[in-house]
Amino acid sequence: MRFFRPRGRSDASRMTGTPVAQTKALYEAGRYAEAEAEARAVARSRPRDDAYAAVALNFAALATGAQGRHAEALATYDEALPAFSRIFGVGHWLTLKLRSDRAQQLTSLGRYAECEAECAALARAASRGTDPQMSLLTTAARNGLVFALNAQGRHQEAEAFAREALANHCAPDRLSLVLQLGLARSLNGQARHEEALSEAQGADKLYRALPEHQRRPDTGAVELALAKSLLGQGRSPEARLQATAAHDACRASFGPDHSRTVEAQTLLDRIDGA
Secondary structure (H helix, E strand, C coil), X not given: CCCCCCCCCCHHXXXXXXXXXXXXXXXXXXXXXXXXXXXXXXXXXXXXXXXXXXXXXXXXXXXXXXXXXXXXXHHHHHHHHHHHHHHHCCCCHHHHHHHHHHHHHHHHCCCHHHHHHHHHHHHHHHHCCCCCHHHHHXXXXXXXXXXXXXXXXXXXXXXXXXXXXXXXXXXCCHHHHHHHHHHHHHHHHCCCHHHHHHHHHHHHHHHHHCCHHHHHHHCXXXXXXXXXXXXXXXXXXXXXXXXXXXXXXXHHHHCCXXXXXXXXHHHHHHHHHC
């Protein structure tokens, strides 16, 4: 759930010349195996409570998860979290953001109730903060809630959270994209497929407007939303085209074991078995 962008200087300028600059560049280029190797090397080379060692572990977790090794990614987040808490403080937005990233791996492992509880706690903690980043973190935590509720079949609750979060976050950015996709998922779950298709088409437009490095973590997600909406309307050939595009893109970017690749394959199997 890496939605945040620093204020003032660009993210690139903040990282340039630091020990994690190469790791960040590899990750944003989608070279996840190289990013992971570089990040773990940086983490090993730094003192235990060095801030860059902690940030390197964060990148290692992100890159590991992007390769579909979700259990290993979660273990790396669990290794990084104590370091973030010591270095930045348990209530700092960077520590809370790490927990938000970690919650994404809980969903990928099917631990939806844990994700729900963690995201609710994060939303409460962020709402008490004063740092400008806290408002973004609150919205990101609500997005995690939307996903977890949808996964538990609680689609009406997910819809309410998604609509509230979108109403409070009007920027045309990646956070709006994932919220809109979550809304489409909740509508599909309620068999409101025409409404879901409209939201998925809006998400597609937003996705195409984002810079490439911001789009990459959501590879295949729009096509999945479109496929499910089309299938719900009985438009199976069109749905299969979108599901195939999602599966091919996810397999190329993340590998066969990533949760989104698996979801796309499951949808293809469902279409072909109908």
